[in-house]
Amino acid sequence: MLSTLLLSFVSVALGVNAASRTSPPSGAYVVNQSDTASGQYATISDAIDALPDNGSDVVIFIYPGTYNEQVYIDTSDSVTIYGYTEDTTSYDVNQVNVVVSLGASETGSDDTTATIRVHSDNVAIYNLNLYNEWENSGNAQSQALALSAYGSNFGAYVSCFYSYQDTLLAESGNQVYLNNYINGAVDYIWGQSARAWFQGNTLASNGPGTITAAGPSSSSVGQLYVFYDNKVTASSGYTTTGEVYFGRPWSEYAHVVFIDTTVSDIVAPALWEEWSSSEPNTADVLFADYGTTGISDISRPSFATLLTSSEAATYTISYVLGSDYADWVDTSYL
Numbered sequence: 001m002l003s004t005l006l007l008s009f010v011s012v013a014l015g016v017n018a019a020s021r022t023s024p025p026s027g028a029y030v031v032n033q034s035d036t037a038s039g040q041y042a043t044i045s046d047a048i049d050a051l052p053d054n055g056s057d058v059v060i061f062i063y064p065g066t067y068n069e070q071v072y073i074d075t076s077d078s079v080t081i082y083g084y085t086e087d088t089t090s091y092d093v094n095q096v097n098v099v100v101s102l103g104a105s106e107t108g109s110d111d112t113t114a115t116i117r118v119h120s121d122n123v124a125i126y127n128l129n130l131y132n133e134w135e136n137s138g139n140a141q142s143q144a145l146a147l148s149a150y151g152s153n154f155g156a157y158v159s160c161f162y163s164y165q166d167t168l169l170a171e172s173g174n175q176v177y178l179n180n181y182i183n184g185a186v187d188y189i190w191g192q193s194a195r196a197w198f199q200g201n202t203l204a205s206n207g208p209g210t211i212t213a214a215g216p217s218s219s220s221v222g223q224l225y226v227f228y229d230n231k232v233t234a235s236s237g238y239t240t241t242g243e244v245y246f247g248r249p250w251s252e253y254a255h256v257v258f259i260d261t262t263v264s265d266i267v268a269p270a271l272w273e274e275w276s277s278s279e280p281n282t283a284d285v286l287f288a289d290y291g292t293t294g295i296s297d298i299s300r301p302s303f304a305t306l307l308t309s310s311e312a313a314t315y316t317i318s319y320v321l322g323s324d325y326a327d328w329v330d331t332s333y334l
């Protein structure tokens with residue numbers, strides 16, 4: 001109890017997880033679309049281009065607005081991006097929107113559709129809303145990413161990711177997703193080799209389909225997504241029941257674990273499904289859950305596992321990301 005009190009006192013004193021973040025930290029690269037002072041940048045991409053790329057720790061602070069641009073990050077710097085907000089703990093009041101409308105059928109690859117493409121290590125984003133409007137713009141369904149994360153030690157905090165198919169690519173390295181809103185219908189959290197920890201997020205489906213589609217190329221890749229204490233719900237306008245699944249295996253080595261998940265009745269009683277009837281990909285999967293609540297008629301297929309409480313307890317953030325995770329994860333959001 002004393003240590004909890006001390007910790008929260010230290011957090012407040014350092015301004016970590018503060019209630020608002022409405023002015024740039026000193027030394028920050030400042031993006032201001034509406035009113036750019038000398039030394040500031042009108043777009044996020046201009047600020048990224050200005051980074052020293054010499055292994056520095058840099059901060060980008062973005063004032064409110066809707067930024068219609070694709071952001072590509074590939075630098076040796078460790079980059080922390082803060083969106084202006086009056087409440088750092090609630091994505092509902094985020095004021096920085098980054099918007100593209102790009103589908104893979106147009107760009108020729110999945111990665112090149114993403115609103116933000118992270119191709120280097122040690123990047124963190126806070127209080128950003130990332131939109132890929134491809135599906136909403138009336139185009140034929142295609143892969144349309146809001147985030148493409150290839151970098152290791154990547155963190156997303158209190159941010160929103162909006163699309164329909166393949167919204168969030170957690171592709172490689174170690175990654176953490178804390179207190180975000182992740183929206184989509186088809187395979188909307190996916191990737192091949194990342195180890196990723198998801199905690200405190202709302203997973204909001206806007207159509208029938210599967211939340212995760214993990215596709216490691218072999219059992220030795222080490223891919224693992226662990227979801228701890230998240231909520232699955234419908235985004236507004238989607239009402240059908242029983243058509244959303246925790247995952248389907250893009251490859252037969254998919255490893256996905258959901259612990260202490262609260263679900264609404266959009267979730268199918270089976271929780272998990274095959275990739276397809278002609279290509280089930282279920283031979284070597286780890287599809288496991290524990291403490292799923294919100295629907296009462298759960299009936300898992302034979303390839304899925306209901307963990308015991310002691311098995312569930314082994315899937316800690318330290319197990320997923322390594323015992324040095326606190327060196328790069330913002331633990332004030334755990």
Ligand SMILES: *[C@@H]1O[C@H](CO)[C@@H](O)[C@H](O)[C@H]1NC(C)=O
Nearest residue numbers: 032033034035036037063064
């Ligand atoms: C930047 O934008 C905000 C409004 O979004 C404004 O209040 C602020 O004064 C702007 N200008 C500079 C130079 O920071």
Ligand SMILES: *[C@@H]1O[C@H](CO)[C@@H](O)[C@H](O)[C@H]1NC(C)=O
Nearest residue numbers: 050051052053054055056057
């Ligand atoms: C990186 O470049 C910036 C800007 O030129 C400079 O201020 C800084 O000292 C450099 N840092 C390192 C680690 O070289």
